[in-house]
Amino acid sequence: MSATAAPPSPAPPAAAPPAATAPAPLRRRLRGWPLTMVLAAATGLSVGPFSWLVLAATRQGVEIFAWPPKLLPGGHLGDNLDRLQAKIGLGRVVFNSLAISTLQTAGALVVALLAGYAFAKFRFRGRTVLFALLLSTLVVPEQVMLVPLFKMMMSFGLLDSYQAVVLPGLCVPFAIFLMRQALDGMPDELLDAARVDGAGELRVLWSVVVPVMRPVLAALAIFLFLGSWNQFVWPLIALRSPEMHTLPVALATLHGNESTTDYGAILTGTALSTLPMMVLFLVLQRQFISGLLAGATKG
Template sequence: MMNKPLRKSFLYLFMVVGAIVSLFPFYWAMIGATNESGSMFSKPPVLVPGDQLIVNITNLNESIGIGRVLFNSLFVSTTYTIIALFVSTLAAYAFAKFRFRGRNLIFTIFLISMMVPYHATIIPLFKMMASLGWLNTYQALILPNLAYPFAIFLMRQNLLAFPDSLIEAGRIDGAGEWKIFFRIVLPSMKPALAATAIFLFMFQWNNFLWPLIAVSSTDMYTFPVALSSLFGLSRIDYGQVMAGVTIATVPIIIFFLALQRQFISGMLGSAVK
């Protein structure tokens, strides 16, 4: 039988190999952003930084307008995350802590809606946005999918574990439902809120199909749509593409790390105080 030190060595080796495999695509993208387009598929592959980073970023800015595209993505993703998190948490709180007729049926319909292919909703959603005159606007990018079924499901499962006795104690003390929700329930749901916020932000930041259909003006492009415009029919400048991928990855990492710290602190602390 394998002794404990040897077993730990194999475990650490497996973790190191897994980390290298997971991080190598990001490293390759960053290396590609610093080299010329032709070096991306050279043999042997180029794995050291080059001196073309400023050139690639300058060309990328001329092609898509980095500032405008970055603002669109940040504004849409941040606004969507805040509103969708609030809506999803309210809906989950109602499903978890209130008793009303048809509650289980409505929640089942929410779960079934998760099985409907996203592409099946594109045409009716597009016609709805067109009838409202919201095409090429931020409303068309933010408002759809605010009541995201998976976010509601995730928050509901966490709220089911919240003690009903604390809610009843708040009501006995004369607190209204809004005060109970904001002062008692939400402070104890920080880990769940952080996890749901990360999911919602990444979903909206990486959303490609709907922004591609909902907006046609380059001034309204988000990062995935803008990067797709770099793939022409003849020549593709992979230096620009990798520079754009690297820039687009930074906000996701920052957002994740910021909420991860809050998530860990909430997990280490007491969920109910």
């Protein structure tokens, strides 16, 4: 009897074609769209008012508040600058602001570095109490100190001078606190090695501490310069003559009633007042960003 061939087994069912999926780079790009939209909206809210300020500085009169707003620059920037120079002496007040802010920032950085170094690296009696007293001044409103400060400057004969504005801003408790916290994490062995090599404390401070603390000093310089450049109340009280006015004080003198206020000149001066901060940040941005990254990656 001959063997019969086994019946062929049925063919397996054809597999269903895979569902079409987006490529991996496209999926990642689509997942990032919500975050991109949020960041774009935040950027627009931040840049929009500044862009309007710059455009308004090139217009005058009713053109500034026209609706719908014009998106192209006007042709009155030169006229606004001429009126600023005639009314407040633009070059003089800008020089006053730059001189006061530069001197105050440099002096405050030196004081903060020296005081922070002493509080962080030296052990002396009353250190904790002195540091606590220093921090307690952070909760004292600036307005409370105006009258005593005015009487002090008047008794010293320093009113209506750069010293009247610069000297009160040399000791900034926040700056000292920030430097003390930054220096507290610096290894003592690094300082001891420099001392063993025969370096004095000032040499250690300049050759060892300053290079390490450069990102912190750059960030602190930006904050201090911004605070000094924008201060208004104390320069308004201490600087009496128009020749000594800073830019914020001089711009405030341009305000009148609704019909006499020169908005074109005021907005042009306000736009110009942002230039020093932008230049300072561009100069120090590498140190500033490296300081932020160092703080973020510190373990």
